[in-house]
Amino acid sequence: MSEHQEAMRFEDAIPQLADVDVPAELKDWIEQRMAMYPDRKSAIIPCLMAAQKLHGWLSPEAVDQVAAVMRLTPARLVSVATFYDMFELEPSGRRTIYMCTNISCMLRGADAVMQELERAVGVTNGGVSDDGIFLRSFECLGACDIAPMASVDGQFVGPLTVDDAKQLVADIRAGGEVLPAKQLSKRPVAVTLWEGGGKVGAYDVSDSASGAA
Amino acid sequence: MDDLLFHNIDEPGLATIDTYEARGGYSELRRVLSDLTPDEVLTELQASAIRGRGGAGFPMGTKASFLPKGDMDKYLCCNADESEPGTFKDRELMQKNPHQLIEGMIISCFAAGINKAFIYIRGEYEQQADILDAAVNEAYIKGYLGENILGSGVNVSLVVHRGAGAYICGEETALLDSLEGKRGNPRLKPPFPANAGLFQGPTLINNVETLSNVSHIMRMGGAKYADLGTEKSTGTKLVSVSGCVQKPGNYEIELGVPSREIIYGLAGGPPAGRQIKAWFPGGSSAPVLTADELDLPYDFDSMAGAGSMLGSGAIIVIDDSISIVDVALRTAKFYKHESCGKCTPCREGTSWTVKMLQRVEDGLATPMDLDIIESVCDQIMGNCLCVLGDAMAMPVSSMVKKFRPEFEAHIESARAARMPLDEATLTDELDLKEMAAH
Numbered sequence: 001m002s003e004h005q006e007a008m009r010f011e012d013a014i015p016q017l018a019d020v021d022v023p024a025e026l027k028d029w030i031e032q033r034m035a036m037y038p039d040r041k042s043a044i045i046p047c048l049m050a051a052q053k054l055h056g057w058l059s060p061e062a063v064d065q066v067a068a069v070m071r072l073t074p075a076r077l078v079s080v081a082t083f084y085d086m087f088e089l090e091p092s093g094r095r096t097i098y099m100c101t102n103i104s105c106m107l108r109g110a111d112a113v114m115q116e117l118e119r120a121v122g123v124t125n126g127g128v129s130d131d132g133i134f135l136r137s138f139e140c141l142g143a144c145d146i147a148p149m150a151s152v153d154g155q156f157v158g159p160l161t162v163d164d165a166k167q168l169v170a171d172i173r174a175g176g177e178v179l180p181a182k183q184l185s186k187r188p189v190a191v192t193l194w195e196g197g198g199k200v201g202a203y204d205v206s207d208s209a210s211g212a213a
Numbered sequence: 214m215d216d217l218l219f220h221n222i223d224e225p226g227l228a229t230i231d232t233y234e235a236r237g238g239y240s241e242l243r244r245v246l247s248d249l250t251p252d253e254v255l256t257e258l259q260a261s262a263i264r265g266r267g268g269a270g271f272p273m274g275t276k277a278s279f280l281p282k283g284d285m286d287k288y289l290c291c292n293a294d295e296s297e298p299g300t301f302k303d304r305e306l307m308q309k310n311p312h313q314l315i316e317g318m319i320i321s322c323f324a325a326g327i328n329k330a331f332i333y334i335r336g337e338y339e340q341q342a343d344i345l346d347a348a349v350n351e352a353y354i355k356g357y358l359g360e361n362i363l364g365s366g367v368n369v370s371l372v373v374h375r376g377a378g379a380y381i382c383g384e385e386t387a388l389l390d391s392l393e394g395k396r397g398n399p400r401l402k403p404p405f406p407a408n409a410g411l412f413q414g415p416t417l418i419n420n421v422e423t424l425s426n427v428s429h430i431m432r433m434g435g436a437k438y439a440d441l442g443t444e445k446s447t448g449t450k451l452v453s454v455s456g457c458v459q460k461p462g463n464y465e466i467e468l469g470v471p472s473r474e475i476i477y478g479l480a481g482g483p484p485a486g487r488q489i490k491a492w493f494p495g496g497s498s499a500p501v502l503t504a505d506e507l508d509l510p511y512d513f514d515s516m517a518g519a520g521s522m523l524g525s526g527a528i529i530v531i532d533d534s535i536s537i538v539d540v541a542l543r544t545a546k547f548y549k550h551e552s553c554g555k556c557t558p559c560r561e562g563t564s565w566t567v568k569m570l571q572r573v574e575d576g577l578a579t580p581m582d583l584d585i586i587e588s589v590c591d592q593i594m595g596n597c598l599c600v601l602g603d604a605m606a607m608p609v610s611s612m613v614k615k616f617r618p619e620f621e622a623h624i625e626s627a628r629a630a631r632m633p634l635d636e637a638t639l640t641d642e643l644d645l646k647e648m649a650a651h
């Protein structure tokens with residue numbers, strides 16, 4: 001089926017812009033994004049993500065808004081969204097913790113940290129607390145140098161001790177910065193020290209074991 | 214040797230174009246555009262013999278030369294999906310020196326006659342994607358990207374595209390589908406992306422680290438670059454070392470140095486009093502090696518010769534305080550979760566392997582289960598559309614083969630710990646055996 005035929009055939013299933021109340025900034029964002037690709041459908045994933053950020057999850061309303069602006073059926077968008085781990089098709093929290101439990105983090109105690117997070121947030125893996133914290137275990141987040149680590153709304157923190165887990169949740173609840181001393185963006189690279197033969201590493205395991213930053 | 218990719222990587226402000234230019238950045242792009250032809254650039258890339266840094270190790274210059282000539286839209290996709298467990302080098306490159314990547318991409322586009330470039334970055338790397346967005350914007354403002362770059366008549370556009378969490382999208386054809394706004398299922402090959410890739414156009418796909426090397430290759434000259442490393446594994450390599458070592462981190466090494474030097478010399482070895490039991494030399498898809506294999510040179514062919522692979526250059530160290538059964542189970546669970554489900558051996562094989570390893574873990578297995586695990590793994594290998602299935606089968610079967618006595622001892626002790634078995638579990642076990650026999 002050509003694109004045109006498809007559009008004709010499913011025309012009725014595409015929400016009309018006139019019927020859907022799309023926030024102006026989301027509409028602009030989607031339109032700009034579509035213009036960046038030879039085929040507007042390439043913008044599906046980024047646009048769904050933008051809608052999710054705005055709505056907190058991919059609610060039917062959020063999906064309809066993207067569908068109306070992109071002129072695609074909600075069914076197509078949902079079929080794409082279900083493939084990807086970062087899309088939430090159920091109501092989610094306002095803050096998100098991804099705790100890495102993959103191999104390098106496991107080797108350094110991730111399971112105990114996850115247990116403490118579950119206790120502190122008051123939910124099990126995949127749950128949302130009453131005050132809106134969403135906690136789930138995640139696959140390798142590409143930060144095994146600070147294992148065991150977590151991503152809090154995209155901010156990578158580690159290496160985490162069990163005490164850090166308590167503090168992390170307390171920081172979220174206090175509404176401030178989360179574990180500022182353990183944010184990846186503030187760390188130097190281990191290898192800088194390699195230049196000139198001085199082989200000093202990123203951190204000492206004993207630090208993480210004793211809970212020092 | 215001096216480091217290339219990590220040269221003064223922590224220089225404050227390096228992620229901005231002013232600092233990058235102040236250290237000579239974009240001068241290779243200027244020189245290439247004013248003095249060289251695309252073929253001359255391709256010749257240098259081929260002379261460097263640089264092999265892809267994303268996992269498969271295919272020579273980059275050769276791949277770039279596969280793209281058809283002619284006036285049509287052609288695409289470069291930088292693979293920044295970096296989801297192989299244990300790998301975190303591309304993150305560092307993008308976060309600290311994004312212009313090194315962008316300059317390498319523009320030069321590669323020129324060499325292969327490409328006019329549209331994308332960076333497909335995993336969705337979890339939000340901060341790195343923000344940094345790339347800002348850097349791309351700067352490069353447009355300076356006229357390094359866009360139409361008629363530096364008056365050369367060359368046009369290159371570049372878009373940073375964020376994924377949304379799926380390991381399989383690192384596989385190059387799944388990446389293309391994902392970039393087209395679809396579910397990330399791998400495609401059947403042929404056709405190869407060089408002929409029919411993104412939007413069915415000719416497409417070159419390379420890893421972040423591969424592309425970050427390009428400006429250095431041009432500056433040094435391909436032949437000089439090829440002097441680094443070994444004959445068949447040229448250049449430097451970023452190695453992500455993690456797990457049971459005292460100084461996990463990214464290290465830039467010359468290919469061919471002894472593995473021991475990386476794990477002990479750079480990463481500090483395991484904590485005092487512990488011994489290395491096993492190590493993954495190239496991400497969690499690589500068959501594990503043992504402490505006896507630490508003196509192997511760290512390069513593509515030596516790792517392949519030892520029955521494993523250099524892969525993405527991620528070394529994960531496991532010491533003697535860790536149960537190998539835990540490692541095998543965790544590894545298998547990951548690939549089961551990430552299987553896209555398209556091929557039966559991968560979808561079912563990863564699922565059954567997890568079930569059987571869970572039984573080993575829980576003391577419900579017999580040594581026969583280990584044979585079944587090995588046979589399931591054998592049947593996955595080579596029977597799937599992409600190598601994700603193999604990526605579970607290879608490390609798991611290597612662990613069962615190399616550490617069989619430990620698996621058997623675990624089966625015994627875990628079994629003893631659960632005695633007496635209740636009837637429900639026993640029935641369960643019989644069911645499973647029967648199913649496995651069919």
Ligand SMILES: Cc1cc2nc3c(=O)[nH]c(=O)nc-3n(C[C@H](O)[C@H](O)[C@H](O)COP(=O)(O)O)c2cc1C
Nearest residue numbers: 265266267268292294295296383384385419420423
């Ligand atoms: C399951 C799977 C996952 C992969 N993940 C990545 C990845 O995250 N990053 C990457 O660069 N290559 C990855 N690859 C390898 C790519 O398919 C491809 O070979 C590579 O991007 C080519 O770039 P290179 O030649 O510069 O290495 C993966 C392959 C498979 C089969």
Ligand code: SF4
Nearest residue numbers: 553555556559597599
């Ligand atoms: S091998 Fe697995 S991940 Fe790859 S295409 Fe087949 S089912 Fe999908």
Ligand code: FES
Nearest residue numbers: 100105140143144
């Ligand atoms: S295993 Fe946790 S970040 Fe890689």
